[in-house]
Amino acid sequence: MDLTEAEARRRFTESPSAVLATADADGRPHAVPVVHIVIGDHVYIAIDDKPKKMSDPLRLKRLRNIAANPQVCVLAEFYDEDWTYLWWVRADGIARVISFDDGPEGLLGAFHDRHPFHATQPPSGPVVDVEVTRWTGWAFSVL
Amino acid sequence: MDLTEAEARRRFTESPSAVLATADADGRPHAVPVVHIVIGDHVYIAIDDKPKKMSDPLRLKRLRNIAANPQVCVLAEFYDEDWTYLWWVRADGIARVISFDDGPEGLLGAFHDRHPFHATQPPSGPVVDVEVTRWTGWAFSVL
DSSP states (O other): OOOOHHHHHHHHHHHHHHHEEEEEETEEEEEEEOOOOEEETEEEEOOOOOOOOOSSSGGGGHHHHHHOOOEEEEEEEEEOSSSGOOEEEEEEEEEEEEEEGGGTTTTHHHHHHHEEEEEHHHOSOEEEEEEEEEEEEESOOEE | OBHHHHHHHHHHHSSEEEEEEETTOOOEEEEEEEOOOTTTTTEEEEEOOTTTTOOOOGGGGGHHHHHHHHHHEEEEEESSSSSSOOOEEEEEEEEEEGGGGOOOOOOHHHHHHHHHHHSSOOOOOOOOEEEEEEEEEESSSSS
């Protein structure tokens, strides 16, 4: 059944990970797992990749796609073999690439607090800032 | 580290679920959780939604997107709070929408055998047939 917007936001916010879908200028989709923080109507996504082959993280495909086409979709979901537990939430919006300095106060700390890995190895790259225009969600059953 | 194509295929094939990313004619991405079967270089995705509001499943956004733009990306991934277990595999390809009758022999049975839910409620809708042109994958560490 469809989730209310409030319940969709709650589940999305609490989900430890999500998938970021972008598309390039030719409309070719690209999906990658991400970690995120929700503040208001913005989803912030840390870029943790330290690509061996590229010194400039802005060359990452997801960031090149956003530069060419800022429309993005971020999906949080839960899978279990017992499908009565399934749910997903989709945040559709417009993305831009910023630095932590350009983000809201406390953003870096929020990533630190959220993920044990970030506590020891803070995200240092660019940040994807998604202004969400639509929250939608579904659950097999709402408990 | 990057996965070999063989290891990427193996992990993708064994993953119980995945995310299908499509984009519409305007390049707006759309992501949805899916279950899949891999046969050769094809990923088959069952459409289980029985949308209350639509009698025609072809009106589902993911299928309308494929009709407008057959380029798709299917992502299988594993998340754990201990990031040393993280991995993902991406299958990029070209999709078309078929029926089970048009698929390879044994396809419906493969979904039955794979998912307990499908054993009692077989998928009956259309099937997304993705011809994969590229398998790529990454794991934090390869055990």
